[in-house]
Amino acid sequence: MGARNESLYGRFLAPVVENFLINKESLRQLDHQIDWETNVHRLTNPQVIYPHYYERSAFHGIEKGYLCKEAALSYDPIAQYALPPNETWVRQGLIEAIQGFPERILDLGCGTGTLTMMLKNAFLGAEVVGLDLSPYMLTIAELKSETECYNIHWRHAKAEATGLQSESFDLITIGLLLHEMPPGIAESVLTEAYRLLRVGGEILILDGNQKVLRQAPLLADIFEEPFIRDYAQCSLDAWLGAAGFGAVQSLDHWLVHQITRGVKGVRSQNPEEPLFADIEAIEEPCMG
Ligand SMILES: C[S@@+](CC[C@H](N)C(=O)[O-])C[C@H]1O[C@@H](n2cnc3c(N)ncnc32)[C@H](O)[C@@H]1O
Numbered sequence: 001m002g003a004r005n006e007s008l009y010g011r012f013l014a015p016v017v018e019n020f021l022i023n024k025e026s027l028r029q030l031d032h033q034i035d036w037e038t039n040v041h042r043l044t045n046p047q048v049i050y051p052h053y054y055e056r057s058a059f060h061g062i063e064k065g066y067l068c069k070e071a072a073l074s075y076d077p078i079a080q081y082a083l084p085p086n087e088t089w090v091r092q093g094l095i096e097a098i099q100g101f102p103e104r105i106l107d108l109g110c111g112t113g114t115l116t117m118m119l120k121n122a123f124l125g126a127e128v129v130g131l132d133l134s135p136y137m138l139t140i141a142e143l144k145s146e147t148e149c150y151n152i153h154w155r156h157a158k159a160e161a162t163g164l165q166s167e168s169f170d171l172i173t174i175g176l177l178l179h180e181m182p183p184g185i186a187e188s189v190l191t192e193a194y195r196l197l198r199v200g201g202e203i204l205i206l207d208g209n210q211k212v213l214r215q216a217p218l219l220a221d222i223f224e225e226p227f228i229r230d231y232a233q234c235s236l237d238a239w240l241g242a243a244g245f246g247a248v249q250s251l252d253h254w255l256v257h258q259i260t261r262g263v264k265g266v267r268s269q270n271p272e273e274p275l276f277a278d279i280e281a282i283e284e285p286c287m288g
Helices: 008-021 024-033 036-043 052-056 069-082 087-096 114-122 135-147 183-196 210-215 217-221 228-233 236-243
Strands: 104-108 127-132 153-156 169-175 197-208 245-253 257-264
Touching: 024 069, 036 135, 069 087, 069 135, 087 114, 087 169, 087 197, 087 257, 104 114, 104 183, 114 127, 114 135, 114 169, 127 135, 135 153, 169 183, 183 197, 183 228, 183 236, 197 210, 197 228, 197 236, 210 217, 210 228, 217 228, 236 245, 236 257
Parallel strands: 104 127, 104 169, 127 153, 169 197
Antiparallel strands: 197 257, 245 257
């Protein structure tokens, strides 16, 4: 994975994970199986301008962050150890918190598409879009979905400015993304999600537990995560409320994770306010 030495992961865990827990030979085989140049070129949206923080941050100690094949190849093998007690169980918690029966689903910051594919599996008739800023991560996501014969649309774009049509989704999910960006950008992502959801649509977020991260700051040092301390000082509930969502609720999920849900068009904070007061304000031209 090429982790640097500053994080606890880089200093202590990387040698164990990379030398004993990851099957390097299968990663080499996967690497050789992929025509990176062709796929990255095909999946790249030439209109995307990478935000400064994204291009410059060494997420997880990888120098080029998510903009390289090493990040994409090593993501799934590491993620299975980074989401205790069990990656699938942790992700399934988000799926089980969904209350509606969505027909159009958007997974923002989908990465290698593990959660996106679980969503497709849970709602087989739904149209599912996975959106990410790294064409390398999307390359792996697409390969995985083709292998499993899942019809998922993979889109290269910024979660904070997707270019998708307003009010075109019933469900938006965000898995492990918001702790990886400056808080101001995370808030813009939620504002964009609000614009994209139809009235009554749900947003579901799976991420690090902010309360626990505040109480045990050492946890923030495990992986090299440049923005996780800022994330820990904030409140997803407050962010969702500020973006316009109602019925906002966060649940602790196996202590170190949290699942947060909100609904567009349902206001729970101020009962005096009309329920759909802000809907007109999101009228925007179709950019999709
Ligand atoms: C930790 S990974 C999470 C991936 C996936 N959601 C999961 O649950 O495993 C964060 C992902 O968010 C993507 N990302 C980061 N900033 C983004 C942005 N502004 N817009 C879209 N994707 C972004 C990264 O490229 C990376 O694939």
